[in-house]
Amino acid sequence: MAANLTREEEQRVKLFTDEVNLHRHRLQQGAIAWKYAVKFLMARKFDVKRAIELYLAHQDIRNIEGVDLIDDNDAAFQQELASQKLTILPSRDSRGACIALLTARLHNPAQTKHQLVMKSLILQLDTALESYTTQRNGMVFIYDMTESKYSNFDYDLSIKILNVLKERYPARLKKVLIVTAPLWFKAPFKILRLFVREKLRDRVHTVNIKTLSAHISRDSLPRQLGGTLEVHHGQWLRCCMATSSSQNTDIRNDIDNYFHTYIEPPSLTPDGSSSGSQIHDTNLVISDMESETSKETVSEKHSDEDREKEVTVEKDNVKSPGAPEKPPLKRQRSPASVRLGEQHKNVPSLPCKKKSPADKDDFEESIHQPDANGLTVEQLETYTRRKTRRGLCKDYMTIKAERPAGTFNNARLKNNIAKNRYSDVLCLDHSRVRVTPVDENNTDYINANFVDGYKQKNAYISTQGPNPKTFAEFWTMVWEQRVLVVVMTTKTIERGRLKCGQYWPLEEETAEEYGDYIVINSGSRREENYTLTTLILQNLKTGESHDISHFQYLVWPDYGVPHTASAFLEFLFAVRKQQAERTLELGSSWQGHPLGPPMVIHCSAGIGRTGTFCTMDISIRRLADTGLTDIPTTVRKIRSQRAHSIQMPDQYVFCHLALLEHAQSIGLVPELNLTGFEDSSSEDD
Template structure:
């Protein structure tokens, strides 16, 4: 915002940005930097930011140009030079008045020293207290939703038409976490005149050798509370999982308890259930239904396959889950957790058979 005037202020654009931040999924937003904000902007901004979700509000910063080096490493801005050239050409072609501040455009991020061709970052500059605590406890493996995302690659082919319908937008907890059309759970229409009453932000996800073994969904909102329980009833679900945080051993133990609860409930159903032999879908949710939820399902699929075949493919499992529930497995920590928990499962009391031990041996030879 260097040298910007009040006449440059686009109210509609600002509203769109504010709306995006208000409804955004915290784990998908690392940091928002407003650079060299003038006084006329800072005053109303301090009021408007109060309407943004607290987890997002603490990630929005107003900084001066020299302070950028504490937030953004040069290596993460490969297009900076291109942007500078475009800005320079724009000034020259349009003969605009003004002088380019070379310090602001080119030099506000100091060069990063390299060692053996590897860029060394100052870790403390880019840490949350959650990450620092976990570094101090190297044995603490967690399923969590920290504010970092690794989901930068392209998604499988899929559309979100129903999730984006005006009457359904308010049913999504986050504006940027939508459910695929091809795998979404359809509710019965409560209003024959309104076809959108069949919508809920939930997707079927396959398990190990079981189609639609899970239903991934967001945490219910006050507006969708009745829809959530209507889905449970209509799908005949007998097991619901609300994922929070946890280390590997407690999560594995909980996974074992979920399977046992599903089997017990299925036995109680008797002939009333005529579907898959493993029972109706298990409902799994967290906040958005993608981070911890995706981690839980990936771990369930991988441990089931490991116990049955003595092999596991974490990457393949994540790709299949993402093909049915967009953006599943949000952070690198969650992806690493799946590997570590799977190893702990293989050498632990849950699967101590010879084929699992062979898997551990092969895994270490391949990755360590």
């Protein structure tokens, strides 16, 4: 097909070539070909100045990506081309635009260099643009995310492709169609839209398979997108290789013949643009992505338990804990899957995190400081043996009888009371964690308290197990306090009772939305006594994200406490190690305490096992620092910040025995002698 330029258009091409050839002469390059010049004028509607700017930008990207240095013997590049990750369909839309298809699930960011993908992209676009019909009528870019996982998404590559398409390639980008975008894509999508001009932003749509046909007819879509079109990628690659290696003037006819399914484009206006109206369905831009959001809205209601009273709230159909809202999509990975991954130095990164409210108090003095009071390990062993289990339980009851050190006014407010899982486990006012309001009640309340660690202010956040009504507050707190590690010391169900809501996506490569945040499960590892899950927390408002290490301890018995402390101690030290590694990854962006931001610790009520964990961590750190320990004082101080911490006598006893077991394991005592300690039966938890 001939270009069929008007006289005015030919004059503009002449002006363009004269200017560009001066530039090329200075670089000791030959004159630009007429047909090559036309591409840039077509792309900018024959605006000479804008076409020259596009030409210069395009030459830069070709040099950066080494597009003109195609080696037929480059096996990695040939594999990239053959993967069908990117192809040009043998069809056009109703206005004659060619259709580029990028299939996200065939993309593995960890294994293939960006340069290979960009070289494949530009070679295929070059070939498509040999057609005058494509030059005139532009291109539709489909990003098929069907059954893709978070591990398939490459943020930096997406930015590079968008930058090329919007301002560095001589093709009229008519629209970008993102098909079946998963929930976790919402935050990156908002950021990606910022990188395109406002005019183009209106042409970026998220659609599902059904609504895709509102943009492109089914006979122009492949079967994977609900259409009837047969894709002939091998035939297309032969056209591409002929374009890159041959000066055959007939190649344009071969390419035009490849696009066998399309409707003749409408009449053109004098400026070369289509006279037809564009499809603008604003409901498609975000609505399909929004429709995938699934939230729990029912409240949990437990049966009465011994020593526990719950707030009575409405009960609808509570889903089975541990089960995701909807099953994740599964797909066998194609053998043609390819590798991707190097980041380009000019690609913008996600915004840096701002300093959080948790930072300001990190070097204030903790209530747990070294002093001369306390017992050595030998003294603790003697003290424990002489006290016996009965005596330690009696000491605990004395501590339990002491009045809480503060008020609970905020926890008892009308708008807050339903946020308390148990009616007798409330949040002290002076140490409570405040969160940005997430609902119409405009309350900053969450049942959570800052608790100091050994020589570390606000080392922990002790909180209740989240329920569906508090999931959004929980993740808001995690974000705002820059939490890196969440420690869960309960199962979601114990003794047939719901102890904690499923507040994170259970299945790998799935996501859930909680208020202004999306949580993505990017993988988990099951150890003998606990599960470690890596979660990605994304802020929908800012597009920022960071990793969270989620620990769930699985072997605390339904009744009582562990018979030995070894598994619990192993768990505690694994948590410490992960906190240290995550803090190190923050680098200079973290200016707080060297041990890092607060760790979130929770069980069901956030006082029993949670208090046990904090007591043990503080006691072990103090023992390592001073050689002394003082469990009664430690428990009292923890309770002054999180009321009722250490909920049962057996938990108090466990702290003594576990600390002795730890001391023995590191060689501080050769052998424990607790003869006579078990003089009475223990109480059940």
